[in-house]
Amino acid sequence: MRLAWREALLAFRRAPMLSALSVTTIAFSLFAFGLFGLVALNIRQALAQVEERVEIRAFIIDGTSIEATTAALGDLAAFPEVASVRFVTPEEALARARRELGEFSDVFEAGILPASLDLRLKAGFRDPATVRAVAERIRTYEFIDDVRFGEEWVQKLHRIRNIATFAGTALGLAFAAVAVIIIGSTIRMAVLARAREISIMRLVGATDGFVRSPFLIEGALKGLLGGLLALFLTWAASEIIGKVVFSAAFFDARLAATGVMAGAFIGLLGSAVSVGRHLRAV
Amino acid sequence: MIRFTRVSKEFPKTGLALKNVTFHVGKGEFLFLTGPSGAGKSTILKLIFLEERPTGGEVKVSGVSSATIRGRDVPRLRRKLGVVFQDFRLLEDRTVEANVAFALEVTGARPSAIGPKVSRLLTQVGLSAKATAMPRELSGGEQQRVAIARALANDPVVLIADEPTGNLDERATRGIVQLLRDINAAGTSVVMATHDLELIRRAECRTIELNHGQVVFDSAEAAATPRAERGP
Numbered sequence: 001m002r003l004a005w006r007e008a009l010l011a012f013r014r015a016p017m018l019s020a021l022s023v024t025t026i027a028f029s030l031f032a033f034g035l036f037g038l039v040a041l042n043i044r045q046a047l048a049q050v051e052e053r054v055e056i057r058a059f060i061i062d063g064t065s066i067e068a069t070t071a072a073l074g075d076l077a078a079f080p081e082v083a084s085v086r087f088v089t090p091e092e093a094l095a096r097a098r099r100e101l102g103e104f105s106d107v108f109e110a111g112i113l114p115a116s117l118d119l120r121l122k123a124g125f126r127d128p129a130t131v132r133a134v135a136e137r138i139r140t141y142e143f144i145d146d147v148r149f150g151e152e153w154v155q156k157l158h159r160i161r162n163i164a165t166f167a168g169t170a171l172g173l174a175f176a177a178v179a180v181i182i183i184g185s186t187i188r189m190a191v192l193a194r195a196r197e198i199s200i201m202r203l204v205g206a207t208d209g210f211v212r213s214p215f216l217i218e219g220a221l222k223g224l225l226g227g228l229l230a231l232f233l234t235w236a237a238s239e240i241i242g243k244v245v246f247s248a249a250f251f252d253a254r255l256a257a258t259g260v261m262a263g264a265f266i267g268l269l270g271s272a273v274s275v276g277r278h279l280r281a282v
Numbered sequence: 283m284i285r286f287t288r289v290s291k292e293f294p295k296t297g298l299a300l301k302n303v304t305f306h307v308g309k310g311e312f313l314f315l316t317g318p319s320g321a322g323k324s325t326i327l328k329l330i331f332l333e334e335r336p337t338g339g340e341v342k343v344s345g346v347s348s349a350t351i352r353g354r355d356v357p358r359l360r361r362k363l364g365v366v367f368q369d370f371r372l373l374e375d376r377t378v379e380a381n382v383a384f385a386l387e388v389t390g391a392r393p394s395a396i397g398p399k400v401s402r403l404l405t406q407v408g409l410s411a412k413a414t415a416m417p418r419e420l421s422g423g424e425q426q427r428v429a430i431a432r433a434l435a436n437d438p439v440v441l442i443a444d445e446p447t448g449n450l451d452e453r454a455t456r457g458i459v460q461l462l463r464d465i466n467a468a469g470t471s472v473v474m475a476t477h478d479l480e481l482i483r484r485a486e487c488r489t490i491e492l493n494h495g496q497v498v499f500d501s502a503e504a505a506a507t508p509r510a511e512r513g514p
Contacts, residue, residue: 204361
């Protein structure tokens with residue numbers, strides 16, 4: 001194993017230009033993927049923020065007892081889909097309506113808005129079908145006058161989310177496939193550049209496993225370095241966008257580490273495939 | 283040591299390279315393979331170190347049969363063989379001693395044993411003074427000596443040489459042949475392919491001549507056959 005590490009590191013020293021070219025190619029293909037990831041991440045976060053506003057408002061018939069309302073609060077809070085439920089008095093409802101309507105605030109007069117139970121749903125339960133089902137369940141309470149949740153808006157939001165998820169997955173897979181192909185070709189070039197060394201290794205009785213190991217290490221190292229460079233480039237790009245256009249979210253530490261490790265893994269896989277093909281061919 | 287029994291080899295693109303070849307090389311023997319280009323000399327050598335497998339018949343090397351050996355056992359067989367080529371096949375970016383040490387390293391030799399063994403091998407081939415030189419700094423004859431030292435690194439039972447003097451001048455050729463004969467005298471069988479008939483004549487060793495993939499002459503059989511049977 002020590003020899004495999006030595007040979008892998010020597011490969012960097014013996015062919016610095018080719019190694020730098022490999023690392024740069026890997027970095028730029030991962031950078032393109034990283035930029036796409038950044039866009040996807042920001043769209044997802046923006047959608048999540050909008051989704052958090054999905055709310056069910058159940059209006060209570062005037063004159064309903066405090067006991068009945070309190071019992072309903074407990075019941076609704078126990079629904080698995082419900083994140084929070086809040087009792088809104090007519091006064092609070094009026095104040096909120098005035099706040100939301102701004103210059104038209106004077107159209108309301110005290111007493112015209114009913115009390116309500118305002119529910120927010122947990123993430124994953126904000127699709128139109130679930131929201132409607134919860135609303136229907138609330139409607140069964142005798143003291144509930146009406147339930148509203150902006151059905152059309154929830155449906156539109158859900159459609160945008162579906163499109164974003166589908167486009168994100170398809171584009172993500174395409175970007176990943178391009179990155180894998182480019183990285184694979186780069187490593188294949190490195191393997192071909194050392195075909196003579198491989199043939200000599202085999203000639204003197206090295207096992208295929210022995211021949212393979214320095215290339216696997218080299219591929220993983222190139223992938224790792226390319227991944228780190230790509231992470232830096234993506235970070236720099238996000239900083240520039242943040243200063244010039246708008247402030248964008250960046251990957252958290254776990255996602256960044258996963259990206260770099262993915263680079264190392266693609267490097268390793270690309271090497272394994274390239275060396276394997278070469279060994280079978282010669 | 284090496285036994286070819288009715289061996290044929292057909293390549294998908296170029297067709298039949300060997301047809302029904304049978305011969306035997308004993309322990310400690312020195313054999314020349316000769317014949318025109320394309321006669322099948324290199325194919326025989328490739329079959330010996332199992333770079334190729336026969337399409338018919340059987341090749342047996344050091345008790346291992348081409349018919350039964352598994353792919354993963356080929357490296358173990360190759361460690362018993364030393365191979366040198368016309369183009370030397372040295373690693374250009376490593377010193378002479380690193381080239382020889384490489385053969386020991388890849389076969390898992392003990393690190394502490396590698397240095398002394400490399401020194402001994404370079405002394406044996408007459409290159410101890412050039413241990414730290416790069417291959418490009420050496421003459422063709424010297425490069426071939428490095429290749430021979432590397433081939434001897436794992437104490438092979440057979441040394442296979444494919445036109446080892448093809449790129450060398452007459453003086454260097456004589457030196458390489460003498461070195462191969464010394465190695466043979468120490469007990470290693472040598473199989474050398476060459477089309478240099480003058481070299482074969484001078485060496486007076488067993489010779490097999492090939493043409494169109496068939497054995498057309500084997501000096502060992504000729505010597506064993508009484509003159510009367512051979513005709514006038």
